[in-house]
Amino acid sequence: MTGPRVPGDGDRLELPCGESVAVTDLDMGMREFDCDCGAVHAVVVDVHPLSRFVPEAIVETLRATVETADDAPEFSMAHLMGIVLEEFPEQVAAEDVSDDGAVGYAMVWVAEFDARRLHEIAVELIVELMEHAVSHAENDEAASQFEEQMLEFDVSAFVEQYRQEREFETEYDSPA
Numbered sequence: 001m002t003g004p005r006v007p008g009d010g011d012r013l014e015l016p017c018g019e020s021v022a023v024t025d026l027d028m029g030m031r032e033f034d035c036d037c038g039a040v041h042a043v044v045v046d047v048h049p050l051s052r053f054v055p056e057a058i059v060e061t062l063r064a065t066v067e068t069a070d071d072a073p074e075f076s077m078a079h080l081m082g083i084v085l086e087e088f089p090e091q092v093a094a095e096d097v098s099d100d101g102a103v104g105y106a107m108v109w110v111a112e113f114d115a116r117r118l119h120e121i122a123v124e125l126i127v128e129l130m131e132h133a134v135s136h137a138e139n140d141e142a143a144s145q146f147e148e149q150m151l152e153f154d155v156s157a158f159v160e161q162y163r164q165e166r167e168f169e170t171e172y173d174s175p176a
């Protein structure tokens with residue numbers, strides 16, 4: 001939900017907590033920020049690679065198995081965040097800022113929860129997507145194999161390890 005724009009005020013994103021933040025304050029190197037409400041909110045922009053959340057190998061599998069509903073050539077961060085938004089409509093704010101050339105990204109999402117929690121949610125949703133894709137692949141063996149692997153999959157442990165192992169150096173390839 002966005003209120004009426006005040007001319008000259010710049011784009012402000014209304015946050016789920018009731019505060020708002022200037023879009024220009026959210027740069028693409030940001031993964032979360034301290035809000036005036038006292039909470040830390042996760043930030044995602046569409047130019048963040050999916051490898052922010054899962055390894056490239058999984059991103060490739062996702063792209064090979066998950067069909068996008070729109071005209072996009074492949075599964076992207078925008079698709080993933082669209083699903084997050086569907087699951088948590090009250091806790092995620094999204095804004096299309098594609099008409100603002102200055103910020104360097106076209107879409108921004110801010111969650112009520114922090115980047116670590118968002119990471120876990122993203123991984124859970126990616127696992128569900130892949131499970132769904134595998135179950136429709138008409139390959140029972142692959143499906144049951146995948147399900148077996150997923151039974152042992154510990155999202156929290158994965159996220160912990162992924163966040164430790166990855167290089168945090170560039171804004172284009174860092175988990176958060």
Ligand SMILES: [Zn+2]
Binds near residue numbers: 015018019035036039
């Ligand atoms: Zn807040």
